[in-house]
Amino acid sequence: MLALLLLQAAAPSLRAEPSARPGPAAAGAGLLAGHFRLVDPVGRTIDSDMLAGKPYGLFFGFTHCPEICPTTLAQLSTALRGIADPDLRIYFVTLDPERDTPAALASYMQSFDPRIVALGSERAAIDEAVASFGVVAERTALPEGRYTYAHTAAVLVVDENGLIADRVSAEMEPTALAARLAPLARPSEAVR
Template sequence: MRIPPAVRAALFALLAAIVCLFAFEADADPMVPGPFTLKQTDGATVDGAELDGKPYGVMFGFTHCPDICPTALAELSTALAAAPDLRKDFRVYFVSVDPERDTPQALGAYVGAFDPRVVGLTGAPEDIATATQAFGAVARKVPTKSGGYTMDHTAALYLVDANGIIVDRVSFKEPADVMAKRIAAAAR
């Protein structure tokens, strides 16, 4: 039996939501991101192991996202501006899940429209897959009727503390003031 693409996409989204829900239960063991290495839009390498000792955030998205990613980045920018006593070196890494279209130049221009603490990361498809798995996120290419494609992906802000532990996963449905408090708490 062949499952229609729309049903497959809905099942994938449901599975991703269930995985994320169970990954962040209150009684769950702390989650440490796995190793990853990606490139900033200026060509500098970001190695997850070198981030130990510094709190940071990670989100996954793509520049061709029609609504969720730009709205999330706008809310995130407002939250970063409002976060009390946030360290000047705090960064949120926007990991592109669409390296085919998100060149370093395109990604740099995209994240450049938001808070300067948002840093675009990209890499080879296998490096992005490794980073996605390192955070327990999901991403996959979905064909569209027009012959193009879009990307289904986990839409959340992962907050990593100075001990290298994912201490919070913030939905972009949260108001900016709530997000600001959660970012500040994780960055302490």
């Protein structure tokens, strides 16, 4: 635990909407990935235990995010065009299940590469995933009853051993992003 706290303190800040706050996920590579049991927009359960032995990416956000989430998902979509592996998956985990219903997630994700799969669930399951991965997700009240989230703005790359192998900035250019995501792909299909 002390080592984790020291790593966290030494980690660079993460950009978040609307403010940055590093969590354990900010500590970087080599940490054991967390656990989640969530549902995609068509009702399939996706459990991190089911993904054992398979690398994947994970990004926490919400569909009402004004900048970081749509920009990151667009950058990921562009980067994925350079990776041929049809089985590669990046999971977009909503922080806002109250507004991000399965129908809302399905509609939102139509603008992005189909290998980016939205996941949601009840609030308790989302909170468990957030805590398990050590990401930041702080709800902030806005005028007129609206709200937003300050959240970790990085894609976590989880390797086949269940370790966080990389933490990729949301601001990275698509070519550099594709190179950082290539370890998620099967070796013969890493980068076109």
